[in-house]
Amino acid sequence: MKIVIPGGTGEVGSILARQFHVDGHDVVVLSRSPKESFWRSAGWDGETRGEWVNEIDGADVVINLAGRSVNCRYNEQNRREILESRLKSTRAIGDAIAAAPNPPKVWLQMSTATIYSHRFDAPNDEATGIIGGNEPDAPESWKFSIDVATAWERAATDALTPHTRKVLMRLSILMSPEGGGTLDLLISLVRFGLGGKAGSGRQFMSWIHDRDLVRSVYWLIEHEEISGRVNLAAPNPLPNREFMKILRDACGMPFGLPAFEWQLAIGTFLMRTESELVLKSRRVVPKVLIDSGFEFEFPGWKQAAEDLVRRWRETSR
16 A cells, blocks of 8 residues: 555654554655655645645555644644644645545544543543533633644545545554653653652543554554544543553552642643643543454553553663
8 A cells, every 4th residue: 555644753653654664555754854764755844735745646545643743832832833733734635635636545634532521420432422622620721622623623524535535533642662752751750750640640541552553543444434533542541540550560660659730730831741631531432443343452551551661661771
C-alpha cells in the first residue's frame, strides 16, 4: 500500500511510519521541514496546494495527524495556532482528496478522546458518549479543547470526498517507550519518587499501548465497513491512583508522593503546559473496535505497563 501521513513527524506518526515501512509499504510523510529517513518525505505548509497533492493522488491510505502540539500554555497565540493548524491542514487534505483523479480508499483523520466530557459515573463510547464543554465541575478553560476537537472533526466531515471512506480516530493517551512521550515523563516522575496520585486520583485515565495503536490502525484500514467516529483506547480505563500504583510496581518503586491540584497548577505552568492534561477524567471505551471483532493485545494496564517499562529500560541504556 501507499500510505501518506501528513504531520507524521511526531510520536504517533513516527510509530506508524516505522511499522508501515518495516512491513514493506510505501510511506510518505508530509512535513513543513522534511527530514531524511527510511521512508520518503515531502514538503507542505499544511494549508495551500503544492506538489504534495501528487502524493495524495493514487495513494491507498491518508492518515492526517497534522496540528500544533497541545502540550503548551493556552495563551491567545497558542490557542489560535492549535485551532488553525488543525482546521487548515484538514481542509487542505480534504480538498486534495476531492480533486484527486484516483482518490485514496480511506482517510483516517486524527481526533482526540478529550472531546468527551469530564465524568466519573459511566464510560464514553462512540454511540452514547457525552461530548464535553458543559460540565458543572470542570473549569471553563477546559472548554477550549472541546471546541478544537469538535471543529477539527467537523472540518473532516464537511469535506466532500464521496469515493473515500472517512474515519475519525479519537485517540486516547498513547503509551509508548519513545523518548519524550507521556510514558517517558511518567516513568521519570516515578523514578524520582513523585509518581503518586495526581489531585484526587479519581480521574479516569484512558490509554492505548503503542502496539495496539498500530494494530487498530491496520484494522481500520482493512475493515471497509467501519467509518465515522472510532475511539482508539484500551477497553479498561482506570482511575489515576490505580494507574500510577501499577506503573510504580512495574518500575519497582514502592512509593510515590502525591501531587495536589495547586502543585500541579504550578508544575504545569513551569513546564509550559496545562493541568487539564492531568486532571481531566477521560473514561473512554472502544465500542466500535470491539464490536467489529478487534482483540487488544494489551487490554489491561498491568500487562501493558510491564511490557512498556521493560522496553523503556532497553531503549534507555
